[in-house]
Amino acid sequence: MAVAALRPRPAPADPNLVDHFVTPHGVSFTEYETMLRWRGESAVPRMTYLKGTLELMTPSIFDELGKKTFARVIEAWSEEVGIELEGAGSWTLKARKEERGAEPDECYFVMRPGRKIATAKHPDFAIEVIWTRGGLDKLEVYRRLGVPEVWMLERGKLTFHVLKGAAWKTAKR
DSSP, rough: HHHHHSOOOOOOOOOOOOEEEEEEBOHHHHHHHHHHHHHTOOOOSSSEETTTTEEEEEEOOHHHHHHHHHHHHHHHHHHHHOEEEEEEOOOEEEEEETTEEEOSSEEEOOOOOOOOOOSSSSSSSEEESSSOOSSOOHHHHHHHHHHSEEEEETTEEEEEEEEEEEEEEEEEE
């Protein structure tokens, strides 16, 4: 035991380079909605809610840079292939009955003739940039919110999750 104590310990990560999470449990949906109101129009902390667990996240610079780059790539791609997208940013998605809520890094609507965004309950796809992993299963949150696709960028690895029935089908690029 004494030998283990003498081993050098890794230096703590620079707190400015990781996302920060606080995850209180036993939070009601009403309390979650109250915290959203307290936060107001501020972008942080980002909040994800799943059946009594609230994840509060303050993103690092790398999360924010990844989000912006990913969004630019998606928007350039849509222009190139002629698909009209409407971006809705970090729109707060929530469903009291399902006890879920999320704020994607970005989300989009695929525009079609006659489409009215104002009546939409969820975007056509959400993007999530994962620099530091939190504790909640974001795909489970999005599944019950009815978001049909989630595109994730995790440290350079891109995955596309498409909701088929009640399960996700995943493709990696």
